[in-house]
Structures are given as structure tokens and as C-alpha cells.
Amino acid sequence: MIKELDFSNIKKEKQRCFGGAWYHKVMSVPHDFLGITGVVTLPLPFIKRFDDGFNNNKMVDFNHKNLDVSSIYMGGHATDESDVGLAFSRAILNNQITEGACVYRPFWRYITDQFSDEGGYDLANQRYYAASVLSNHNGMKNVYAQYHPSFSEHYYLPGDTLRMTLISPKPNFLQLTIEVIEVSTLPYSVNLRKKYLLKTPADFVSPLFQSMGHGTKMPKTYKRVNAIDQARNEGKTAIPTKTSVYNALWHECHLVYSEDGKQYLTPLNEASSVSMSCPNEQGFITTAIDSKTGRQNITIEPKRI
Template identity: 30%
Template sequence: MLNKLNQYLAAALFLAVFACAVNAQNKTQITAPNGQVYKISGTDRLRKDEELVVYTLAYYAKNPTNQSGVDVLVADDKVAVVQDRAGAVYLQSKPDPGAIKTDKKGYILSAHGAARKWVLANLKVGDAVKLGDAPAIVKNAAGEVAPAASLPCFEGAYYRKVVSSFDAWTGIVGIVKLGTPKVDESRLSEKDRQPLDNFSVYMGGRAGDKEIDAGLTWAFTKDEQGNLSKQRNAWRPFWRNETWNNAPAEKQFYWYPGDTVQMAVIVAGPGKLRLVIADATPQPKRVFQIEFDAKTFAPNTPRQFKRVNAIDQFGNEGKPVQPTKAEVTGAEWLQTILLRGAGADAKQLPMDKTRLTDMRCSSEKHIVVTATDAAKGAEKIDVYGTPKK
């Protein structure tokens, strides 16, 4: 009897120490391999709507979650199992696979609603993840949050990206000379014989768990009779929030390699962004402007803004880049400005090296950057699917 009691006390002590270790570390967020983070709402308690909760295995075994979310087993700091119970039951009309059963060491992440969507978009089996405190916010003498020293690349494209810190930014404005795309004729879709690579130069940002892209994509055009071009042959405005959207296929919204344009993505109100693209001339003949929903860009929410030059790959987002001979060359940002404040009172601050994180993806060998005026955030950019020797 005494031996059994001692065994029970030892087991209870182990579980208590383990639970205390998890709680004592005050874990507040989960970080995915692509650098995206999500707030932890609690530990070893009932998961509520829209929450991400972390569970010790002992608690989870006695108090399993319900079928309205996704559960993830993390063992040795890597994702071992992703069990999307809500997807199986409500989207695929399949039986509930149930709670995760395991004899491994580790912990469980359980997510519902928006948190579930984040998990499915950012975590997969084999991914290394970090459970930890939000990093301390470092500010410079002007009171601006310093940019990250580095950020991981998001797989699936070749691109040059500069991105600000998360701070009270209200927009990004730039002047860019558009590059010349060159497709890889050996990489064509079997369905329509169109290239599997495309090109974009754009801005955008992130607030909360939502990323916004808005700018110019290499697109098909229509002639005056309404006939669609056989190949993509012009830069045309697009924006992506919850859905992908394009400007009308009309000649006043076409720009061509060598054209110089003004581009801006600006907070237009609570949950709203405005995209503006126009000729970079005193009296522009071509102007496109659209205001669209960006729900997470709410008051008092830290925001991050970016500009990107990319070779995109159809159906490859989040996957390793595919070899290609596609390239886009001759692009040049003449100026890039971050906005801080609203309307006419907004401060215009150069997006120089003190206000950006430099990203060259999938690796530096695919990106050639030539600084022309660092103080203005000005540089020439060439992006190559196959590096130039």
C-alpha cells in the first residue's frame, strides 16, 4: 500500500512540476517556421471561440477538446501530428478523428476559428515551432519600434522584400520604374500552355494575423474590340485581402516595362486600406485607386508595411521553389517612404536601412540589389530564377 502511495505521489509530483514548468515560463505566443506568430490564450483550460490554447499531455488526456477545432501535437519542438477535427466533420463530412492519442513527450496546441485557420496556414508536420514569450519591444531615439534583424522566407516564390517593424505606421509610398519580365518557355501549364511563373511588384502590410498584398501583377490585356491577349503583356493593378481582385482590363490601367509609377498603400480608416497607382508625372494620365476591406488594420493595432519584387509560381505557395529560367530585370525603386500619422499631418519617413528588414528569397543568389540612394530607400532590383554567374 505504501509503495503504491509513493508511486502515486511521485507521479503527481512529476505532473505538477511539468505543468508548473510550462506555466512558469509564461508562454504567450507560438512562432511558426515562416516567422508568423499567434497569441496563446491560455494553458490547461477550456478552449473558447477563436482561441489558441496550449495543453500539457496529462491535462489533455483527461480533458480532451471537442470537434470544432484543430489539435496539434508538438514533440521535441517539432509538429508531430495535425488533427483537423473541424475540417473533417464540417467541411469533408467525415467522422470525427477524435483527440490525439500519443505516448510521446510534448504538448498540444488546440485552436478554433481564426486561430484554427492560422494553424492550418502556418504549421505542418515536421515544422520546428517555438513556444515562448513575445520579444521585448526595442525602440530607437525617435520612439519607433526597431525592425527585426532578420526574418525567415515564406516558400513558394523568388522575391526581394523589404519590410518595416510592427508599429504605428499608417502607410507606405514609393516611386518605382517597372522591370521587364522574361518567362521560362519550358515551364508551361499542361492545361492552357501558359507559363507556370508570373511576376509582381507590390506593396502591402500585415496587422494581427492577416497579410495584405496590393500593387501590380503581370497580366493579360484586352484590345479595343475586347479581345484578350494570348499572353500576359502588361502590368495591371491587383489587391488581395480575403480574395484576389484585379483592376478592370482597360488600357487606362495598363503599365509597361520601363514606365515609372507612384504606388501607395495607406490606412484609409478603421479596417480599410487604400491602394493608389499612378503615372509618376505632374499630371498623370493613368490613375487607379481603390479602397478595400482590411479588417485587422484597426485603431491601436501595430502594423507592418512592405514592398516586394517577385517571380511568383502558380500553385506553389508555401512549397519549395521550382527551378525556372524566368527573370524580371531593370526594376528600380527611386524612393520609398513610410507614413506615421494621418492625413496631411502624417510624417513621411524614408524607408532606409534603419527602418527595414532586408529579405532576399529563396536565397541571396537569386536576387541582385544595387543601392542607388540608401537615404531614400532607393535601389535597383533584378530577380533571377536561375542565378547569374
């Protein structure tokens, strides 16, 4: 049930850009939220930055390692930060893993000093994901996890329409769910699925992962992000690029909260959020956020600068 909250008395703070990527972020004001949910049609990425030579005539050349990565994700911040969603990734085609990215696959990235869940794939024991520690600062682990690439039903492609939800099923944990709303009719996606006999896309549920403070009464912020992440460049100056990501459409996006024991949705709109386009607003084309639904269309095109 949708029931809009009044955030007029909350002072909004301007966010600081984080280096190393081109991204548009819409982040909520602090509140005792339970999570975030939104329906998004995945964009068309034209990747133009690689480790070596590539076919410039292709939308993506998955025979070469890409250095720009299209990602569409959500996140929450309570005690610690978490980012979860979809990253343009490698795939298994013709029984071989590609060199470069060609499909969107689920990931979850979280910071914890407790249950890190680190470890590799163990398909025999039904552990279908791997979790790697990217960094460890005095016991605070930055963990990145991704589902195994052999499950092509969890390959999501440009033009697919999905509902992504990030919510806390129990205190200090988060979980990502993806529901398939509509399968893409774009030529790239139709042809890739047909040529490589990929399975029909299916719903996805991540394991629970540690994220302290979520599911408690403390104030939290939630966000949605559209990005071109850049390999080996996190925290540095974003690299100029001709890579573009066209027409990611958030049909709706809502924050989840509880009142009198019932769950409600309030739109993630300009009244409840702060937006930013980094590192330069001229590299983005964005529509105004619809006040009732949170609807917004986003194109990332750094070559416009």
C-alpha cells in the first residue's frame, strides 16, 4: 500500500562525489526505512574501453576484456554500507567463459566485521555464489559476492524489465530479490538468447548477507544508482570514455517503511531524496523524477562533455 510520508522538516545534505566511476545516484533522506523496491528496464550499454583491441562496430565485444562496466543497483546505509543489484559481466557461451562482459548478473557488496561469508563456489553442496574480500581495514571487510555464471536463467539483458527489492528480513542482514516482469524484445537480447540457447530469465533471491543496523530502529538511507564503473579505478579520478549506457528506465521506485504493524511504500522522489550525477552533470541525460511514482529515465554519455 502506498502512503506518502512528509519529509519537509528534514534538512537535506549535499552528497560528495566518490571518484572512479560515472554514476547517477538518488539517495533517500535518513529515516527508519525497511528497504527499497523499484521496477527498472535494463539499458543498452555500448562499451568502448577495453584492455586491448576490440571491434568498434559492436555494441559490446565480449571477446575482449572490458574496462568499463555498466551497473544498475540499490544500496543501503545504516551502521555500514551495502550495494546490491546487477553488473554487466562475463557469461558462459558455447561452454566457455567469455573474455568480456555481455550479460547483467546479480551481485551484492557489503562491509562487515562479523559474518563475511567469504568463500568460493561449491556447487556440489549447493553454494552457487562466491564471496571475496576486496579489502580489510582493521577487521572491517569489504566483501563482493556474485552468482555462478553457469545459471543462464539469471542472465538479465538490455530491455528486460525487472523488479529489484532490497530489504531486511531480520536485524543486521539484507537480502536482494529480483522478479522478472517482462522479457526483452530488443534484437541484441533476443539474438543472444537464441544463438546461445540461454534459459528464459527467472526470479532471483540472494542469500542473506551481513549489514549492521538494517532491520533495527536506527535511521537509514537507501539509494538507487546507474553507473559506468571503471576497472582498477575505484576512488580515483573518473577516466574520460566514449562508453555510453542508454535509456535505463526506472518505471517506479519506492521506499519501504512500517507504521502500526503494517508495511507501506512512499515514493523515492525529490521530496524524499537527494540526487547527484558524478563527476560531471553534462555527461548525463536524466528526466525529472515523477513525484508520485519515482519514475525516471537515465542515460550516461560521458562523450557529451
